[in-house]
Amino acid sequence: xxKYLLLKHxxxxxxxxxxxxxxxxxxxxxxxxVQYMNDFAARLEGTGEYVDSHALSPEGMFVRYDGEGRxxxxxxxxxxxxxxxxxxxxxxxxxxxxxxxLAGELSAAPGAGGxxxxxxxxxxxxxxxxxxxxx
Amino acid sequence: MDEALLRALTPTVIxxxxxxxxxxxTAEDAVQEALVEAVRRWPHGSPRDPQGWLVTVAWxxxxxxxxxDASRRQRETRVGAEPPPGPGGSTDDTLRLYFLxxxxxxxxxxxxxxxxxxxxxxxxxxxxxxxxxxxATMAQRIxxxxxxxxxxxxxxxxxxxxxLRVLYLVFNEGYSGDVDLAAEAIRLTRxxxxxxxxxxxxxxxxxxLLHHARRAARTRADGSLVPLADQDRGRWDARLIAEGxxxxxxxxxxxxLGEFQAQAAVAALHADARTAEETDWVQIVEWxxxxxxVRDSPVARLNRAVAVGEADGxxxxxxxxxxxxxxxxxxxxxxxxxxxxDGDPAxxxxxxxxxxxxxxxxxxxxxxxxxxxxxxxxxxx
Numbered sequence: 001x002x003k004y005l006l007l008k009h010x011x012x013x014x015x016x017x018x019x020x021x022x023x024x025x026x027x028x029x030x031x032x033x034v035q036y037m038n039d040f041a042a043r044l045e046g047t048g049e050y051v052d053s054h055a056l057s058p059e060g061m062f063v064r065y066d067g068e069g070r071x072x073x074x075x076x077x078x079x080x081x082x083x084x085x086x087x088x089x090x091x092x093x094x095x096x097x098x099x100x101x102l103a104g105e106l107s108a109a110p111g112a113g114g115x116x117x118x119x120x121x122x123x124x125x126x127x128x129x130x131x132x133x134x135x
Numbered sequence: 136m137d138e139a140l141l142r143a144l145t146p147t148v149i150x151x152x153x154x155x156x157x158x159x160x161t162a163e164d165a166v167q168e169a170l171v172e173a174v175r176r177w178p179h180g181s182p183r184d185p186q187g188w189l190v191t192v193a194w195x196x197x198x199x200x201x202x203x204d205a206s207r208r209q210r211e212t213r214v215g216a217e218p219p220p221g222p223g224g225s226t227d228d229t230l231r232l233y234f235l236x237x238x239x240x241x242x243x244x245x246x247x248x249x250x251x252x253x254x255x256x257x258x259x260x261x262x263x264x265x266x267x268x269x270x271a272t273m274a275q276r277i278x279x280x281x282x283x284x285x286x287x288x289x290x291x292x293x294x295x296x297x298x299l300r301v302l303y304l305v306f307n308e309g310y311s312g313d314v315d316l317a318a319e320a321i322r323l324t325r326x327x328x329x330x331x332x333x334x335x336x337x338x339x340x341x342x343x344l345l346h347h348a349r350r351a352a353r354t355r356a357d358g359s360l361v362p363l364a365d366q367d368r369g370r371w372d373a374r375l376i377a378e379g380x381x382x383x384x385x386x387x388x389x390x391x392l393g394e395f396q397a398q399a400a401v402a403a404l405h406a407d408a409r410t411a412e413e414t415d416w417v418q419i420v421e422w423x424x425x426x427x428x429v430r431d432s433p434v435a436r437l438n439r440a441v442a443v444g445e446a447d448g449x450x451x452x453x454x455x456x457x458x459x460x461x462x463x464x465x466x467x468x469x470x471x472x473x474x475x476x477d478g479d480p481a482x483x484x485x486x487x488x489x490x491x492x493x494x495x496x497x498x499x500x501x502x503x504x505x506x507x508x509x510x511x512x513x514x515x516x
Contacts, residue, residue: 001244001266048245048276051268092268094242130496131307132317132346134465135363135401135438 001092003051004099006106007122010058012083017118018111025112036109044091044102055087090126099123137177140185141170143326145256148189150228153289157197159235160281163253165200169193170256229254230330234293237301238284245280246301252277254326255319265314295333299395302327306343317347337386338396344379345402348372360498364411376406397426401438416446433463441469449477467493468503475510484510 022030044050061076078084089106093099103121111117145166152162169192173185182188236250248266251257257265263273306320324340352366361367383399400422408414423439436459444452452473459466471486487507494500 003267045269045271046275048248048268048272048279050272092266092272094244125495127497127500128495129308130360130499133307133342133398135405135441 001094002096002099002128003090003092003126004096004103005122005124005126006089006091006103007124008086008088008119009122010084010086011080012085013120013122016107016111016120018113018115019117020112022111029110029112029114032110032114037106040106040109041089049091049093049098049102051090051092053087053089056085058084058086096125099125137181137185138174141173141189142256144186144189145170146229146232146254147186148193149232149253151190152193152197154228155194157194158285159253159289160278160285161197161200162193163281165197166193167252167258168196170258227330229326231289231292233298233327233330234291235284235287235289236280237298238287238293239297240283240287241280243301243304245276245283246297247304248273248276249280249284250301250323251305251316251319255323257314257319261314265316295331295336298327299324299335299339303339303342303395306346317343317350321347334386334389334391335393335395337382338393338399341379341383341386342395342399342402344375344382345399345406348375348379348406354498358498360502362502363405368409371406376403379403380406392425392429394426394430397422397429401426414445416442420446433460437463437466437469441472444473444476449473453477464493464495465490468499471503471506480510480514484514 022033025033041050041053058078060078061074062078063072063074066073091099091102093102100123103123107119107121108116109119111119148166148169149159149162152165153159157165166189169189172192173189232254233250236253237246241249248262251262251265252259259274259277260270262277263270266273302320302324305323306317308316321340321343324336324343328336328340348371349363349366351372352368352370353361355361379399380403383396383403386396387400401419404415404419404422419442420439423435423442426435427439437456440452440455440459442452443455453470456466456470456473461467461470467486467490471483471490474480474486475483484507487503487510491500491503491507494503
């Protein structure tokens, strides 16, 4: 099995096909979307492929070390141009093909008009432990 | 409380329940519950007959489960009768469990999980922790696996080769968690070897022992990888090596070579060399040729090319490499190594950096980045 991270972006990914901001959807469309995401996670738990998921606030800041004995420097809020991650899901699957298949399904979550968003999701393999037998 | 004993008894007790007429899935759950109860009660003194105790408790749990299920469905049930008399478990029961849990209808990951639970006696939580997934996810993986094999009859022998592949997976992809999966794979392979007479079972056990012997030398305290050539051979476990070599030799004289015996032979030749320089690479190449004859694979070809580079010089190794697909895992790392040996540090450094980007594990990536950095530092800015 191999673990993959599915990254959802607030911005920074290419534009989705059904590209309407969520606050322009009807309340029912928002509910349908949330339901789809929950059902998706529950289904993956049922297939033994779910590991973790979490949503992130768009708020945040950059932080960096500023030298011995000084407070870290912060910078924020994020500029409009910054790639902004909205959340993630971690899956544990048999193959990359399966990871792509699941990412495709997640990207089909309904949006405005109840139609699939066709959102671009970033799919990233985890680095693993090395195998014991290498020679 | 002897956890090792409990775990060793697990498949036997499942076998007894199944022979009394229990279905595998429910029997397996019942035995897990009996194990939990044993963990709770045995600290106050183990029973004189642990297996008998487990069978009694597991059978009671099984009846409770079936009754609960029956009353839930509000249906007549014939269960509740005394169990038919029968022997108290046999080698064959456990062997059949190995075949069932590694049934070809199961995906490799499902077979691994089911084997660790039903044959290895591990709890779902332990297996989940070992594979770094939530317990609920692992529980689902196991119950799906049980549904997949629900229709499989327990009285048929399976193919030993499929069992060996699953045990190899447990050994080779063992994560470092609370449960030592490599040691567990060795234990289960030992058990299997006591029950079935097959030179490849010995081959796999020898392979595992010979690699396990190097474990202390394979990583530094900080988790970084030590390549075979740089390992402190004084830290190799001589006892495991001796046992592995003995098992391998006994298997090889039977003249039924298989992939695991051939791989173990390579590992034994490395174990034979007191220093990396003393390694008999010519013989190692010959064993890779044997391996390719019994089971051709791109990975074996890649490893052979590296061995050729040691036996006949880097040029010969690079020539062997040229016949392979550059998309192979570790192809670029092997090319980098051979180019450095060939006296071309600039190409080697570039390839090491490329290999690092393509590495699938963190210790390998860090190792490859260090190799690139070492060569770049030597060449100056």
